[in-house]
Amino acid sequence: MRRATSRNLCLSLLPAPSPERSDAPAAAVDGPRRQLALQFAAVLAVLSLAWPYYGIRGEALPWPQTAFAIGTAALLLATLSRQPWWWRVVHALFTPLAWGVSLLQIDPAWFLLGFMLLLLVYRGALSGQIPLYFSSRQTVDALAALTRDRHDLRFLDLGAGIGSIVQPLAVARPDARFTGIENAPATWLVGRVRTAATANCAWRWGDLWQADLAAYDVVYAFLSPAPMAALWEKVVREMRPGSLFISNSFAVPGVTVTHQVDVGDRRHSRLFCYRV
């Protein structure tokens, strides 16, 4: 197997792959900082022209027009730098919407509250470009089939969400031990309640990067393209020979899969399996 390089992750300006199909390299993912820089560049470009122009004429800056000009400039920059279509929409609408919402004169504390509530659920999206979505019931069945022959199985779900994988698997396999690690407070809490009655399922609060993978025979991850190259380095470093790493939907860039399984669910999930 070939090792992935972190260089892949950083350099490309190509559009990001869809979450459903991830054979494309993780290089395609742009970080939030790049998007912030892009929006900031559009603001700077428009204001650096508009402010002197209206200042010299002794007129106030017309905010609606300025907001739409910033949106247009951001769309242009996003298109020129080949951002995915949905980022272009976000860039085009962000400043006009921000201006529109400012007219509503909502107390800023509400925005702070909304942000904090979102953080309780989507912490991973902010800290590591790993959003929240759940594995399907068919994925649980596929994982059960993939691990059926492993006796004394120790299974880990990295970024376990609300326990959609480990809870039903633990019920189906009382002879095996399952662990889920999750770091978003609200999802962790739901998973905690959900797995409380399942004796062979450990539900941990923590960072997946701190987990010791050596203790598990099968490690499952359903994350995003962003962490895959770095995660593979951790897998190779820590997992024992003969153990199995399974990534739902997001292949490890530059590494040949041992085999893959089409789950056959609504979102066409595919499990990429790597024997270590």
Ligand SMILES: C[S@@+](CC[C@H](N)C(=O)[O-])C[C@H]1O[C@@H](n2cnc3c(N)ncnc32)[C@H](O)[C@@H]1O
């Ligand atoms: C796409 S969801 C998958 C949830 C679950 N594994 C499933 O298959 O249904 C990814 C999860 O990883 C969590 N996550 C993201 N970054 C994490 C980190 N550094 N440590 C632990 N969990 C993380 C997110 O909060 C989210 O719940």
